[in-house]
Amino acid sequence: MPLIALDLDGTLVDQASAARAWSAGFVDEWRLPAGEVDVVATALTARRPKGEVFSEIIGRLGLPTAADDVWLDYRSRMPSLVTVTDEDRIALTELRAAGWTLGIVTNGMLDNQEGKIRRTCLDSLVDGWVVSDDVGVRKPAPAIFEALASRLGCALEGWMIGDSLELDVAGGAAVGLRTAWLDDGSDPTGYRPDLVVDSVAAAARAILDGQPSATPR
Ligand SMILES: [Mg+2]
Structure with missing residues (x-):
């Protein structure tokens, strides 16, 4: 059956609120100014390799700890901080x-991303997943989408x-998939998603209703 590939952070799970909750704990633990909660949370929601982000945070704050240790703490706590809505389930x-065959395709570290997938029970709702750290290539490279299809046998x-x-x-479009964009407030100039929605549930409704034609091109 045809594939529905889904992003994880900011799509199936509320990564931004979870990152904010982790940041609040981090700021409290190190007795940092309260304003740092927003600064750290914003940095952790950027779509960048987190290793770089943690190096910058620890360097900027001058904390007597290793960035890798803080990053590890983040990865160990995030799976218990993210949630999935009932509507999306x-x-x-x-x-x-x-x-439809359902697969998650996500950039990040295997322990963190897989931890989130299992902790939220998404593992029982999809047919499989690929994590960039595991396959050695990050979105938007075509190879990570090809790895997902290969892993799911579709x-x-x-x-x-x-x-x-x-x-x-x-x-997704570069590998021939139709695309549903969860509007995150970015300027969509230059991009042409087939659907613009506010949730996975809304995308699913449109796909199941055949608007636009939900069958593969
Ligand atoms: Mg995302």
């Missing part, structure tokens, strides 16, 4: 019942649902 169940035909214009919309 139901939508995934309905898509699978309609015959053709690279169907949809990509995600909140990043560059990683998910452009990346």
